Amino acid sequence: MDLLTPGTGLIFWQLLIFGTLFVVLSKYAWKPITQSLKEREKFIEDSLDSAKRAEEELINLQNKNEQLLSEARKEREKILSEAKKLSTSMKEEAKDNAKEMADKIISDAKKVIESEKNNAMNDVKNTVAELSIDIAEMVIKKDLSKDSSQKKYVEDLIKEIKD
């Protein structure tokens, strides 16, 4: 068995032993090892992925919460300002209304007074006219030759009117 000439026996045994070793190790060692390594790799990857996803979800949730909060805050402000606006406007309106109403009442009252006054005046005028006509009639009907009788008559008339 020289250094550079491969021995046939050794070739035979090497083929046999290495072949057997390869077959046995492939089936009972490398296969389960690589398979579980792969599974572990996948497991780690999945875990990392899900952790990342959870984190993202958490951030999303936080963002959503914040958004909701800020929306609520905005809503509150909006409602508040609207209410304020509404209340001021209502006040103004009420004031205006009151004023208008007052004005209207006053003007109505004035109108009524005016018309009442006019009516009264008209009545007075009518009455005066009627009285004058009556007086004139009576004067015309009676003999008004004497001064005393005239005077007495007027006095009677006045008395009559007074009644």
Next chain:
Amino acid sequence: MNSKIMNHKNFLYIYIVLFISFFSFNSYTAYSADANDNNKLDIGGMIMHHILDDYQYEITHGVVIPLPIILYVENEGLTVFSSSNLFDENHKPLKEGYNGVYYDHGKIYPLDESTSYIDLSITKNVFFLFITAALMLVIFLLVASKYKNKMETPKGIQSLFEPLIIFIKDDIVKPNIGPKYERYLPYMLTLFFFIFFGNVLGLLPAGANLTGNIAITMVLALITFFMTNLSGNMNYWKHIFWTPNVPNIMRIIILPIEIIGVFTKPFSLMLRLFVAITAGHIVLLSFIGMTFIFGSYTVGVMSSLFAVALNIIELLVAGIQAYVFTMFSCVYIGLAVEEEHH
């Protein structure tokens, strides 16, 4: 935590020191016995004796495990007998031999020149082949059994080999072969650990030079060769026989180069591992042998220090050669299964 690390470090130191001293001791005893026998220095013989295969497993001089000799003799069938039958009680080879063969310097020859046989003996290297295979089976079946509880963190021996397996998978096989890597992963893992274990066992005291034997590296290279060419796709063969994007005249020149390339690839795999490991052993033994050539304490101390450094480098080489063989196997297969790209 800190003390634990220190402990590991101490273990490593103790391990290295023991490792080296064993090695030196074995070489020393091997040499001194030889010297007593022949009364002259035969460092070259000692080195070759260590590098080459043998029919017996000599742990140190005098402590010999006889190994079975298996011969398939033509017209006679299988003969099996212990190699101890070829030696007398003083471990000297018998001139008259046994069962028609006699032993001489690590080889057996037929007594009758005309008999032809196939030698399937369990030699020292075959013995170490069995040890390597058994060790791998025990370790990796044990490692695999730890994966039964799938989502557990790696512990003990599992955490020693898992990073290596992941390294081979993700840094050698996957990038070099490409998307179809999973088919070749079992072979590459077996290949890497076989070479690595063989290399390291060879460095151990009394270890055989298994991966520095050309028969072993040849078989490994041939398996890679067949795997490469049997999985070669259209694109691969087109690149060999009708290289695209070159003028026709160039194709005539490229064709023989490509065909030679098909065979030089496994050839380089075979030689690289064989040379790296054998050369490492030769240099290491030469340094130790220097002590006995010069017979001086100064040279002894210096060459021992060199041997220590070399042994550490050899440990590195053990890993590197396993890596390189596996990586080039992946590169060749990767070239064969690569899809056409523009």
